[in-house]
Amino acid sequence: MHGKFLKPFAGLVAGLVAVLAGCATLPDVAPYRDATVQLRSAVLASGNAVGAELRNATLAVEEKDRANLEKSAKTFSENWQVRVESADALVVYAQALAEITKAGKEGGDTARSLAAALEQLAGGVGIALPPAGAVATLADTAAFVYAQVAAVRASRSLEDALVAAQPAVNEIAAKLGKDLDASLTLIDAAYELQRLALADRYDKEIGFLKALERERRKLYAQGQLSREDEKRLKEIGELFDSTKSWREPMQAAFAQLEKRYEVEREVVVATKAAVAEWAAAHRGLAIAVREGRTISVEGLIQATLEARELVRRLRAL
Amino acid sequence: MSDEWEDIEGHEQWQAKLEELLGEAESAAREDGDANRLAVSRRLTDFIMNSWPNDKAIKAMDEIAKRTAQDLLLQTIHERVREIAGRTAELRQLGKEFQDLADAASTSASAIRLEKAHRVAKTLTDSVHLLKDLRASLDSGSDASLIRNVDKAMDTIQKLRAMVERES
The missing domain is CATH 1.10.287 (Helix Hairpins)
Structure with missing residues (x-):
């Protein structure tokens, strides 16, 4: 009896499915969610880099300026924490988008699971169920139909969520972009303060080396070298070699500062690029859902991978 | 590197260079942008590294250059931190x-x-x-x-x- 009932119903189902299937292609949101997690790490690392550099700079300024700079370093870190918390919310949001897609793709399982729960309940209240085969067919049919329904519902929910979030996405990307620009200036200024302190500390040594260099250049500029000139050039070389004990630590101090500065700057620049890619990928996702096509978030993945690699290099310093 | 320090000789020329930099620092301090402040600060540091001989007069000029660069950099840091805090x-x-x-x-x-x-x-x-x-x-x-x-x-x-x- 149930089999007879299902035959015309199956035709209706097939028609419905054909209509639904054409309008419910769900993009894979998981890479977007993963990239958002990486973005959050990059935002955190950028803030840590700037905070650390500002604290380093406090050691490079005179006593009377130290307290104010320490206060600014603390203010920066406290305020950056709010950026990290906002990035946490972006991760939760991206995860929720991925959940919608997952729910849409697992519609068949959902229907089967609910059918099983209802079957169990029917047994409990003493409802006579159709023969097992017919129940299974009904459950399969429901699962088949609901798989399509879930995909359509997910597609609509995803589009609604993406459209509703886009203004906030644009706004947060713009604000984080400005923050990261300001962070670049902070890193530059903190670096310059430390370079200034090193220049002041090694002023005498740098002056001596430059004097040797000037004299050597002057002698070579004469063209023809006399015996006296050659003797003096040899002395200059020896004097230069004798500076090794303090010259090398001095050069190492400058080189270390320079190296750290370059990587920290690159981390902030890469984070800024990743934020822009993240916002662009969000816009792309909304369009992809609306037009029922897939989307590549390769640009975003590359940008976040680059930021992650730089963070790794920074940690290794 | 062909640099702006190579041909400076004697106290008068170093003094003139410092005055030029101080003028630029004053203009940069009044501007909203950071690029000029950072650039002048860097040149003031370069002044310290290049000025010679390291006698009393040059040391006094170095001290002025250092103070000016530090003030510009600190002003920039405080302003940018305030800007970030303003968006929090x-x-x-x-x-x-x-x-x-x-x-x-x-x-x-x-x-x-x-x-x-x-x-x-x-x-x-x-x-x-x-x-x-x-x-x-x-x-x-x-x-x-x-x-x-x-x-x-x-x-x-x-x-x-x-x-x-x-x-x-």
């Missing part, structure tokens, strides 16, 4: 907005997963078992009225089940 309230608000958007999206996902229907089915099944246990423990004579009510409840659950099946 808006970012906190945006964070909350994303939390709300995430909650709404999670609710949609849960609706697609038919979680409410699942919960209703589970709760009803549990209730049925409890009602059956209760009915079995009742005396048909003295608890007749209660038995009727339990049967009614079972009937209501059956109707609810049918509704859940239809609605989901």
